[in-house]
Amino acid sequence: MNINKRAIGPDWLGVDWGTTHLRIWLLDARGHILAEARDDSGMATLSSDQFYARFTRLAGPFLSPDKVIPVVACGMIGAKQGWHEAPYIAAPCSAPGLEDAQIIETRDERFSLYILPGVKQARPADVMRGEETQIAGFLNQNPSFDGVLCLPGTHTKWVRISAEEIISFQTFMTGEMFSLLGETSVLKHSIASSGWHKGAFLEALDAAISAPASIASKLFALRAETLLNDLSGAVARSRLSGFLIGLELSAARAYWLGQDIAIIGAEDLSIAYRDGLISQGVKPQSHHSVDMTLAGLTKAYQKIQGSINAA
Amino acid sequence: MNINKRAIGPDWLGVDWGTTHLRIWLLDARGHILAEARDDSGMATLSSDQFYARFTRLAGPFLSPDKVIPVVACGMIGAKQGWHEAPYIAAPCSAPGLEDAQIIETRDERFSLYILPGVKQARPADVMRGEETQIAGFLNQNPSFDGVLCLPGTHTKWVRISAEEIISFQTFMTGEMFSLLGETSVLKHSIASSGWHKGAFLEALDAAISAPASIASKLFALRAETLLNDLSGAVARSRLSGFLIGLELSAARAYWLGQDIAIIGAEDLSIAYRDGLISQGVKPQSHHSVDMTLAGLTKAYQKIQGSINAA
Known part of the structure; x- marks a missing residue:
């Protein structure tokens, strides 16, 4: 128990690692931002063996040899060409949370890494990575929402939501x-x-x-x-x-x-x-x-925290 | 008269200078290809003071200090950012020919340069440079054509033709x-x-x-x-x-x-x-x-030849 108390501090890192950017937030247990860092180390510019170095360079100020900080990440970091593949889950589905995350073994004892998966759809063929975490955040705040989410961006997504599930998207x-x-x-x-x-x-x-x-x-x-x-x-x-x-x-x-x-x-x-x-x-x-990404990452983090406190 | 006979040989150069390429053909009076040269000196890669050097480098083997060879050119060479602007003529109009060409003064006595203009349209706003010469060539071979030309390419043109005129295009x-x-x-x-x-x-x-x-x-x-x-x-x-x-x-x-x-x-x-x-x-x-470009350039050249022979 003491180990866990030492290992898990009140703070954690949320990460949104997309095609063109890397964003890292130092957050408290409620998901409030304590500090943040970003650069343009997008997946498109990296080979899979470069992710660790890029992450630790940018996250360095937030890492300490004295504790293991949880890192919850979403986006292209989980793509086949990312740091470690987090296979898509198939819609219709709940927005992915901690139970769907890949727990990545690294030799760096300063952090433990959880990568949230993307969502796929068979027909019409479609995929998302990153937006599912925004959706998880939105649904955590608006559990009774029944309608459509529009997530504009480089690749805009339209997503049908019903009964807290992603029904279909394009x-x-x-x-x-x-x-x-x-x-x-x-x-x-x-x-x-x-x-x-x-x-x-x-x-x-x-x-x-x-x-x-x-x-x-x-x-x-x-x-x-x-x-x-x-x-x-x-x-x-x-x-x-x-x-x-x-x-x-x-x-x-x-x-x-x-x-x-x-x-x-x-x-x-x-x-x-x-x-x-x-x-x-x-x-x-x-x-x-960004608010919805943080809310989605926070929801996943709180399950980590809950499972450790319960241990 | 002797000067003209010396000046104008049986051969001439046809030039298609577009956004991404430069093509030069050495042609006989009927427009048959005797030799050709091409490179990727497109207008997009050049400032206006670079056209002369690029042209003489590629055309060098076709130029001789002993005679003035006519050069008939079409395409982006006549754009505002080209070698010398050949202002658009306004549709509806005949496909531009020699009478619409800009005669460019150069200090190089090995060639005389004629630049064919593009065509503009007020509503809907539209422009072409290069296709008008293909159209001139096509109409020279098919004077009774009444219908629509489709010129697929980087920027595909659809052109209504009637009574040997460009009526409208898009x-x-x-x-x-x-x-x-x-x-x-x-x-x-x-x-x-x-x-x-x-x-x-x-x-x-x-x-x-x-x-x-x-x-x-x-x-x-x-x-x-x-x-x-x-x-x-x-x-x-x-x-x-x-x-x-x-x-x-x-x-x-x-x-x-x-x-x-x-x-x-x-x-x-x-x-x-x-x-x-x-x-x-x-x-x-x-x-x-390419056949239609050559036919259009040849039609223009034959007017130069005709006007000189008539002189």
Whole structure:
């Protein structure tokens, strides 16, 4: 018992390790942030033997030789190309928690590592890693929610929730297409890196919902209007976003039409999705993705704490 | 007169200088290829003061201090960021020819340079540079053609032709989106760099035409099916192409429905568009884009030759 008391302090680490970033939070038992660290050690830049070194470098200030700190992690860290594979669980399912986590053996006695798994769906084929933990956090705070979650991001997810279960979900590459078209394609000469015109966004969104195929012909027009009519970069950016989110809303109509909707995302992107949905007669609630990730990680941590206290 | 006879030999250079490549052909008066050279000195890699050096390096073997060789060029060489701007002419218009070309002064007495302009359209805003010369070549060979040209490529163009004029046109970024999604996005892990399954292509094309918005949800499924079901890279590549060309055909329906269609493009891409159109009940003719470029450049050259012989 003394060993456990020494081993498990009041603090623990929550980790969100995605494709493009690594975020580590030092948290108290209730999930309040005591300190945090982040860098761009995303999975995409690492081979599987590099995860340990990257983690201990960034987490170093939070680690001590005197105790074993629990580390609860979600995201691409559990992918096949991640630190250690945490096999997907199959939807329909509860949002994964500690009971689904992989406990990873490391030779480093300063921490014990729990990796939460992602969720897969057979038909249509789909996968998520990271969002399931946000969903777990949301459901911990809203256990009676029955409706649809929209998690906008690089790969936006729409998720049907009922009876505290993930019923089905679908992924849209809207965020990645926005980046590729705006930063890499010929449109990069036309699209500003910031700036927002809500009117231009909503007009483009409506055009895409009314005639989804037509966006294929409207993308290059952003370039042509810059060349011929000096279209502003901020308006072009807002229109591009409107076309792509409009196409997504059109395809995801079965998810949001007549449903209770909660958006879980970063602030700017959540506002765009919220404005788009409101224009279609839906009134979504909004939550910050980091808050929900922390809530999901905390729920898992509290089971570790509970099981140790019970031991 | 002697000066002109010395100055203008039987040979000339045709140049297609695009965003990603430079092609130079040594041609006889009828436009038959005597020699050719190409490299990847595309406009995207050059500042405007670098064009002369790049051109003379690649064209060097075709240049002689003893005569002035005519050079007829089309493409991004005439863009604002090109060697020298050849301002767009406005559709509706004839396909640009020598009378629309910019004659560029250079200090290099080995060649005289004619740059053919692109074509612009006010509503919907659109531009082309290079395709207009292919169209000029096609119309020189098919003066009575009344219908629609499809010029597949990085930025595919659909062009209405009547009475030897470009009536209107529309650009689709299908080729660039295929490259970005297949080579740069998360789908790069799923899409093979070659391989073709016509059945998978046509099935995806049909799905996109039937429900255009749905492709937004089907792109990420290519990745998920690789992870969960070992989808083959060649099938994924064919499906991606089918989704994108299907979306384009859906948006371009007014161009091809019930029209005489001629495709002008590189062979593989033309076959995909031809198969897609045939599946929709259209029977297009096909021409190679290089042949049409050469025909368009030759038509312009023959006016230079004619005007000099008449002098």
